[in-house]
Amino acid sequence: RPPARPAEHQHCRHNPLRDEWVLVSAHRVRRPWRGQLEQPPTEDVPRWDPANPLCPGATRANGEVLPGTPTPAPRPLPCVPPRCDPNFFPLLQVNPHYEGTFVFPNDFPALQPDSPAPGDSDHPLFQAAAARGVCKVMCFHPWSDLTLPLMSLAEIRAVIDAWAELAAELGASYPWVQIFENKGEMMGCSNPHPHCQVWASSFLPNEARLEERTQRQYRERHSVPMLLEYAEQEARRKERLVVENEDWLVVVPYWATWPFQTLLLPRRHVLRLQDLRDSERDSLASIMQRLLIKYDNLFQVSFPYSMGWHGAPTGPHLQEDCRHWQLHAHYYPPLLRSATVRKFMVGYEMLAQAQRDLTPEQAAERLRSLPEVHYKQRRR
């Protein structure tokens, strides 16, 4: 038998953070694609649109006081926002003319602070638990026609500071604060204005519980935080590195499931976003910009993804030993071959196991080789 070559011979790889496996069948990328083609994102988003509820000065519908109206008709809005008298316009809220980031409550929150707890379970197969929390939306910038990779370093730095502030503020009481960005319509994003969401919950969500368990076990066994060790290994091995600087590195993880999935890791042992030093926030802005420009350059399109931050749990856990945790961000982008051909995680993936069509090393190599100047900003 010839020796195994990962790019030719299918094999499974272990994801130690989720304690599960991915099937890597790189020879499969050759198959022709006759399935669904994605719509590339619209290119002509207006910079300011008073009908867009995320824009400065625009009027939002407050979902909670609009019962029974599933799709409110777009209201004609004055270009200059009316003064918001809550007694006169109880259904409307007006955004300030914000100039940097802007945080406001999600008008249709999946988590609310005061939901009553469900009754006791009468059977082990029917178990419910209380869920309380808060959902916020954060606009990255006043302009609708920008995305993070097109923003300046100072503007990205402002986003990082706003993240850290919210993580600390909501983390004072809530055990988990999930910061995440859905970018692109393909990722369920329903508004082109650059923004992310922050959902804080009274419980540790599944992914948090999973990473809590695997990281705790790893540290118990190996006396070092899993992702600190992992970053050191990848910095040395290099084949999965995409970009790095003095404080951070981005890799296509050895166990990546999405074609161009990446993991953003600090080199220092850092528990939470709010613990980042001033210089680390600057270098984070820089490495995010470099990664996101490469992403956009890959298929010359505003690259869709869902991303989010994971760090040590908060609230009551602030008092606990969380040294097994290491701060990190996951990027999960769906595109596989072009701006219009995505990877579908469907039948086999949902029922059995994730499967990928190129090796993580091949993905890293492609990302690494891309220019760090955005294709829209190149001088001609």
Add this chain to the structure above:
Amino acid sequence: RPPARPAEHQHCRHNPLRDEWVLVSAHRVRRPWRGQLEQPPTEDVPRWDPANPLCPGATRANGEVLPGTPTPAPRPLPCVPPRCDPNFFPLLQVNPHYEGTFVFPNDFPALQPDSPAPGDSDHPLFQAAAARGVCKVMCFHPWSDLTLPLMSLAEIRAVIDAWAELAAELGASYPWVQIFENKGEMMGCSNPHPHCQVWASSFLPNEARLEERTQRQYRERHSVPMLLEYAEQEARRKERLVVENEDWLVVVPYWATWPFQTLLLPRRHVLRLQDLRDSERDSLASIMQRLLIKYDNLFQVSFPYSMGWHGAPTGPHLQEDCRHWQLHAHYYPPLLRSATVRKFMVGYEMLAQAQRDLTPEQAAERLRSLPEVHYKQRRR
């Protein structure tokens, strides 16, 4: 505080099969949707198309002998297939003029029988394992313009027999045989011809390992198979029942994550598809037809989903005590509000925890209330 009402007050529910939670925030269904709209499926699929590699008499490209040609140009094909002389046409394979179900090897298999094992791991964070297997495609019917809900009971019964046969044949040596159907372009299906896939592997995939563990633990603790007990409970409680007959029931499980997700369960303790009795196969054809007609009727569209069968593991596990297992099928359909508005499992769901916008009881009630005659077959 008022008592909790599940349709109004968000809460978490436990999925005992996957040992994880889902956030149920039913009040969220009120929010307006301004995001991506899906393309409804094409209605004018030709019944027979010689250029469609799944049709009877059509010529397939055998992917394995077409290296380096990512998207072979469609070849002009004679309407009567050429005699297949493998010496003369090494790249082509011709389907027989099949009249019922038709099984053939996947031309671009993610699993092949003889891949070499990866070398030994040099670090606990970099672990690979051998993956061997077989991928097959099964056409349900010679016509391309049919789907399961539009097929006769005898035709669906033939599909069930072919499933059971493949499960037994591949299960003789492989530990896991995953039968799954991706229906609709939205679910990554790349060919409109009614078909499913069967991937047999030398390893237990993640989902199988998870259900193995949870079902084993449940039986150890409660002395009864989890899903046998669950079916009995749901048959009695009724609020999540969609359809039932003497041998089977379909429920929107208490822990459903997809909006109209269902679980198809036998009433008898059955380990594997191949163990189904003659009469149980007939009643399975009937309940599948009833469920799938309701699915199509929900939004008057050929309802997309990924579905698949889970049963006790096979190969070497045939010799083991698998009484904790119960055969079942999962249906995972993405549509939420209409033929064009789906639920996106993205940011929060990928990074934290699945979230749903209506209660399982509401979903079951809607499905239950739909007619059992297909909207395309109603007499006018």
